[in-house]
Amino acid sequence: MGTETNTIRCVTDDALPNELNFGQRVTATDAARAFLAEIKADHGEVLFHQSGGCCDGSSPMCYPKGDFRIGASDVKLGEINDTPVYISGPQFEAWKHTQLILDVVEGRGGMFSLDNGREQRFFIRSRVFSEEEIAALT
Numbered sequence: 001m002g003t004e005t006n007t008i009r010c011v012t013d014d015a016l017p018n019e020l021n022f023g024q025r026v027t028a029t030d031a032a033r034a035f036l037a038e039i040k041a042d043h044g045e046v047l048f049h050q051s052g053g054c055c056d057g058s059s060p061m062c063y064p065k066g067d068f069r070i071g072a073s074d075v076k077l078g079e080i081n082d083t084p085v086y087i088s089g090p091q092f093e094a095w096k097h098t099q100l101i102l103d104v105v106e107g108r109g110g111m112f113s114l115d116n117g118r119e120q121r122f123f124i125r126s127r128v129f130s131e132e133e134i135a136a137l138t
Contacts (some may be wrong), residue, residue: 025137026077026085028102032122033081035104036062039114040083046114048102049074050087050124060085060102060122062114097134098126 028036040046045065061068070076073089080102087095105123108116115121129137 024078024099026080026100026102028080029104031104032102035115035118035120035122036081036083036102038118040081043114046083048080048083048085048122050085050091050100059113060124061112062122063112064114095126098128099133101125101127 036046039062043064046062047065047068047070048060048062049068049070050060070086071088074086075089075092077085077087077092077100079085085100085102087100101124103123103125104120106119107121108119113121
């Protein structure tokens with residue numbers, strides 16, 4: 001039996017989803033969209049929140065839509081398959097120059113996230129916006 005290693009790679013332009021749009025702050029891979037559909041089938045409408053706190057790091061948390069209160073400083077980045085994606089204000093300031101790409105990797109989700117216990121979890125990848133994209137966003 002051979003050993004397997006999980007390698008996390010940065011997303012390059014060649015690996016970006018086809019539906020990537022100019023100036024879009026958040027998008028998702030096909031794998032993330034399929035996993036999201038599975039979770040929505042089990043739980044109904046959900047939302048994502050990326051806090052950058054001590055417990056979740058680079059993993060976006062997936063909650064039932066009515067079970068999580070959006071804070072006054074949270075920023076809505078956009079939607080993935082009609083699912084809103086929020087980020088905390090301080091995280092937005094740190095990542096405002098990047099496009100966030102929702103993806104899926106093997107492992108366990110955050111303790112309170114709906115992807116927990118499914119042997120795969122959501123994961124945030126990113127790419128730096130071009131100067132043209134940053135100008136269009138402002």
